[in-house]
Amino acid sequence: MCWLYRACVSVTYGLEEQTCLLYRVELDGDDYRTTLDSGSLAVNMRHVTMAPSKIARYGCGKRPCLETEMCAPVKNIASHICIPLISVFCRDDPPEITDSEPSYDGISSVSYACADGYFRSGNSYISSCDLDTGTWTSVDVTCSKVDCLTPPILHGAVSTDQKTTADSVVTYSCLDGSVPVPGQIQVTCQGSTGQWSPLQGSCKVVTCDQPKAVDKAQVELTPRSLDSAYPGMSSQDLLLAYGAEAVYTCIAGYIPVEGATYISQCQADGTWSPTETFLCSPVDCGVPPNVTNSTPPAINTATTFGENVTLGCLRGFSPLVGLTFTCDVSGRWVGTMETCTPLDCGDPPAVENATVSFNGTGLSSIALYECIQPAVVEREDNSTSMCQENEEWSPVGVTCIPVPCGDAPSANNTDVTYIRLDVDLFKAQYTCHPGFKFANGDLTVTCNAERRWESHGTFVDEFECEQIRCPPPPDIAKAVLNSSNVDVFTINSTAYYTCVDGSKLVGLQPLLSCTEDATWSVAFFECRKIDCGKPPPIPNAQVSFDGGTGEGAVALYTCESDYTLVSKRNNRTCGPDGLWTSEFIECLSSGVEHCGDPPPVEFATVSLQSAVRGSLAIYDCQEGYRHTWSNIMECSNISESWTAIPIVNCAPMDCGWPPEIVNTDSMLHAGTTFGSTVSYHCSNRPNSDATNAICSSEGSWVLDAPVECHFQETVTCGPPPYVLNSVMTYDSTTVASVASYSCDPGYKGAPFEAHCDPSGVWNLQEPNGCLPVECGPIPIVESIESVQTSSNTYGGVAAYQCPPGYIHTGPSLKTCQVDQEW
Structure with missing residues (x-):
């Protein structure tokens, strides 16, 4: 049966496909044979349709038959017949095959295929509906589960999956040291045969060339352990095989980046992993050594391995060529000499007489030569010698000749100088000591031919210098002389004054000095009457002060009408500082709620503006005490009392345990709080004078003098030199100690130092010292007769004097101050 039946020469029915196969006949001699038309299609009789142009002629175009019938055209006419499907005659189900997947054509046959993972065996796998019996034909088919068993072995590889059922895929991974060729090696369990697909590929060992060189580094090769997998490779081959490591280490004097390790691996592509980041930098010795008495190196001096740095020794220290240090492999500066030692010329040469x-004996030290009296200088090209850089003293140009007459006659309070007038003629010149003047006799004597001293031809027995004296000190207004019981005032004697009660000192120290011309120095001070002025006003109060406004005067405050005194005090006193005392005084109107005077707190003073509700009282601890909690009390809005949370309290500063000083024993007195003391004694000299430390108001221990105790003899320089108008601090007096100087307020100059050198002498580096600041010209004041001044620099005093008939209405003294103003 076939659509377009007239075109079919012969028809066969494909049992598996259940379709009509169209054939045609080709003549070949006297015989006929049928061949499959390569241009024909297998026709499914249930789904074919006819082109509209053929419907009228052949029929079946619109499928007039039922779903259970098959439409078949009638040959050469436009007609069709409906043929019932065969399956309608088989009432039972087709045979059931375990693990199979039957395919029913809906007409007359069932084809059996095995489910996934199972393969088919047997001779018949299609069951047809028998029209005669109405039953399904039997089949000879079995579906068995596929199992390909153990996958094939690949040398040098391991498999990643051990499943052996149908469609299982096993992937092979080559062992370290080899790569798969081709890129991936796999086998598949074939469901149709139960066999693994052919194994295609192998594992190839990868090797690299020699690793790249890295600057300033050495390399060592380390192999992976591959002997068991690749027994044919030698140990030398393994050093360059895949996975081998090239370990780089920096050579001596060079270091890697901090925390880094440099390892390159032989990679799968036969190349070593990158080494561009492997950097070996020279070790850095850091800042060159700080050598005492040397000059620092240049700012841009290299400090890495192998570099040299030269430190020049300061002038006066050796070696003259300086010190050379080299940065070594360990990152340390090393040198053959590491200190600059002072030049030393030794003792200067002796000169006769x-x-x-x-x-000192160091560089630039000066040796001064003086003739031993009675000897005089015959030749004096140079009476000094200097220690030079070659550690030799410069030549001395002085010759001393003894005076034939010997020592000149002695005279009280005189100095004598010997002079050579000619080859055999000598004289002795006398001068009085400071504070003395020549009274009688000749100031000069001559050595005569008899080798005796004479004055104008007469032998001299005695000279005399009498003492210079000043008259009694002058009277100073409102001052008394402290030394009134002294009758004799010689040069440099001092007269001290004290201001009388009710006056205060203004200006410099209250003293006068006896000068060389037997007169007293100018007074740069005066005593002024203490006057506190008008007492400060108190709101709602009147003040009266019948006793004036001088020291001790009392100002009495009286509340105005309708106001009541709520404080305990109602008066203030003029103090010796010229200021009224500051007791709390307050007058409030009736009905105003207040707290009265705040309670006293030990070791504290209190200040407040008012005692009404909500007011605050501020407490200030005395020197050496501190607040442990609050420093404020408040006048409560509830109870009309002073409250503080937490409590107001002043406790003494605590310095803690005293510091330990090497080689000393200490004894603590009265605790560790403000004002307590500790005594230090040298351990090896328990009876030595004690050095004390006191607990200061800042809460630290302060020594009254440096403490140094040495069991072995140590070179010391003693106390550092005093520099006028400066403050000096130092920690020790041993060699290499440093004393630091800074100028006092009112004086200018850069800070400077003194260094204790090995010879036990302080080497003071004082460029210009401390010079007083200047205040400029003295201010001009009208109607002034004269002005006397000590100086126009810091501390200088200008004293103004009125002409006769005039009195001072303001201060008569002006002082040059720190701010350079009078």
């Missing part, structure tokens, strides 16, 4: 005094 002369004494020599010198301030």
Whole structure:
């Protein structure tokens, strides 16, 4: 049966496909044979349709038959017949095959295929509906589960999946040291055969060339352990095989980046992993050594391995070529010499009949030569010698000749100088001591031919210098002389004054000095009457002060009408500082709620503006005490009393345990709070004078003098030199100690230092010292007769004097102050 039946020469029915196969006949001699038309299609009789142009002629175009019938055209006519499907005659179900997937054509046959993972075996796998019996034909088919068993072995690889059922895929991974060729090796369990697909591929060992060189580094090769997988490779081959490591280490004097390790691996592509980031930098020795008495190196001096730095020794220290240090492999600066030692010329050479005094034996030290009296200088090209850089003293140009007459006659309070007038003629010149003047006799004597001293031809027995004296000190207004019981005032004697009660000192120290011309120095001070002025006003109060406004005067405050005194005090007193005392005084109207005077707190003073509700009282601890909680009390809005949360309290500063000082024993007195003391004694000299430390108001221990105790003899320089108008601090007096100086207020100059050198002498580096600041010209005041001044620099005083008939209405003294103003 076939659509377009007239075109079919012969028809066969494909049992598996259940379709009509269209054939045609080709003549070949006297025989006929049928061949499959390569241009024909297998026709499914249930789904074919006819082109509209053929419907009228052949029929079946619109499928007039039922779903259970098959439409078949009638040959050569436009007609069709409906043929019932065969399956309608088989009432039972087709045979059931375990693990199969039957395919029913809906007409007359069932084809059996096995489910996934199972393969088919047997001779018949299609069951047809028998029209005669109405039953399904039997089949000879079995579906068995596929199992390909153990996958094939690949040398040098391991498999990743051990499943052996149908469609299972096993992937092979090559062991370290080899790569798969091709890129991935797999086998598949074939469901149709139950066999693994052919194994195609292998594992190839990868090797690299020699690793790249890295600057300033050495490399060591380390292999992976591959002997068991690749027994044919030698240990030398393994050093370059895949996975081998090239470990780089920096050579001596160089270091890697902090925390880094440099390892390159032989990769799968036969190349070593990158080494561009492997950097070996020279070790850095850091800042060159700080050598005492040397000059620092240049700012941009290199400090890495192998670099040299030269520190020049300061002038006066050796070696003259300086010190050279090299940065070594360990990152340390090393040198053959590591200190600058002071140059030393030794003791200066001796000169006959002369004494020599010198301030040291280091560079530029000066040796001064003076003839031993009675000897005089015959030749004096140079009476000094200097220690030079070659550690030798410069030549001395002085010759001393003894005076034939010997020592000149002695005279009280005089100094004598010997002078050579000619080859055999000498004289002795006398001068009086400071504070004395020549009274009688000749100031000069001559050595005569008899080698005796004479004055104008007469032998001299005695000279005399009498003492210079000043008259009694002058009277100073409102001052009394402290030294009134002294009758004799010699040069530099001092007269001290004290201001009388009710006056205060203005200006400099209250003293006068006896000068060389037997007169008293100008007074740069005066005593002024203490006057506190008008007492400060108190709101709602009147003040009266019948006793004036001088020291001790009392100002009495009286509340105005309708106001009541709520404080305990109602008066203030003029103090010796010229200020009224500051007791709390307040007058309030009736009905105003208040707290009265705030309660006293030990070791504290209190200040407040008012005592009404909500007011605050501020407490200030005395020097050496501190607040442990609050410093404020408040006048409560509830109870009309002073309250503080937490409590107001002043406790003494606590310095803690005293510091330990090497080689000393200490004894603590009265605790560790403000004002307590501790005594230190040298351990090896328990009876030595004690050095004390006191607990200061800042809460720290302060020594009254440096403490140094040495069991072995140590070179010390003693106390550092005093520099006028400066403050000096130092920690020790041993060699290399440093004393620091800074100028006092009112004086200018850069800070400077003194260094204790090995010879036990302080080397003071004082460029210009401390000079007083200047206040400029003295201010001009009208109607002034004269102005006397000590100086126009800091501390200088200008004293103004009125002409006769005039009195001072303001201060008569002006002082040059720190701010350079009078």
